[in-house]
Amino acid sequence: MGMVKKKSEEKPKFRSIVHAVQAGIFVERMYRKSFHMVGLAYPEAVIVTLKDVDKWSFDVFSLNEASGEHSLKFMIYELFTRYDLINRFKIPVSCLIAFAEALEVGYSKHKNPYHNLIHAADVTQTVHYIMLHTGIMHWLTELEILAMVFAAAIHDYEHTGTTNNFHIQTRSDVAILYNDRSVLENHHVSAAYRLMQEEEMNVLVNLTKDDWRDLRNLVIEMVLSTDMSGHFQQIKNIRNSLQQPDGIDRAKTMSLILHAADISHPAKSWQLHHRWTMALMEEFFRQGDKEAELGLPFSPLCDRKSTMVAQSQIGFIDFIVEPTFSLLTDSTEKIIVPLIEEASKTETSSYGPSRRSNMKGTMNEGTYSPDYSLGSVDLKSFKNNLVDIIQQNKERWKELAAQGESDLHRNSEELVNTEEKHAETHS
């Protein structure tokens, strides 16, 4: 009797494993088939640059060149694939590609030196890096991961290259439409959602009603929180909530990650940070040129003749970037340390192989199998790396400030003009 019982108990178990393996092979085949039919073809140079996509030193400008100025499209596709979002949310691949291409067109509309598709690709990769290396991806639900990547990709869509204040002062159409409140940020979300009203770009077509609504709430909150005018209040609120026993607000934590990624270039290598700064300054100076034409006073940092670039960068790092990243590391630590401890005690699957061990490798599969587990998270290195680079960048600005600023101004214009000529000859 015992044997019979044992056998009948084993049988379904055995069957389910066989079924699982068969289903796995089937899904894998379907996946490869659909990839070859409608997926995105990766040029060799793109595959090479994307090998660094998990690194803080990832060079988004190289990806942009390797992809023929399509860094955002490849970044979106790569991360949607890696996090298995395409399968999980049944996103039609053709819609995803059409949507990503439309985003790129919108980001290029105003030919901005800074707020362009490369900045969107950069922020999206940085959000990915933070989720991966803080371990926050193990705390987030799949829908929240979708919200993070999606919000980063759209967060500056159709940016005009001018500030909210410029829109308000010139009484632009968008300022009137949004009553002077987070004018650009409201437009970024609204215009991106409008794209998805076209059937061929509706990436969210197969989400349940609840998922669609939850995602929308998260995306709106996150993108609106990139408005710098809410920065100090945002930091203060999250700081205070860290003191409360059960004070962790999921949407606020996600907003902090996006906001930190958005202002992360001063924490990147000098070569990247310097290039981003020069691009942003040129964008500000072009606004200053417009302000002068319109007889309006210069906005801060917008007068190309008198702006102290190096000094202002030191101020921006001291007052904005450092406190933001310090709060980011404190918040993630508060969330992740108990998770790691709990997982190591109970030896649940989330500690050993990752809860998301099904996270897909790159298109050149076979050679790629990094450790994504919660156990491999090293918060100390994450923090120390940031602190070191920020410090080094501050030193470089101090040296430049001491040398005098005059050369720097000429450099910003020359650098951006050379890049624009380069882009023109390549398009």
Ligand code: AMP
């Ligand atoms: P976003 O417009 O969404 O990219 O929000 C980030 C904002 O932060 C930018 O528009 C700038 O106003 C500001 N910002 C980012 N980097 C710097 C910087 N290096 N110096 C001064 N302001 C910066």
Ligand code: ZN
């Ligand atoms: Zn931005």
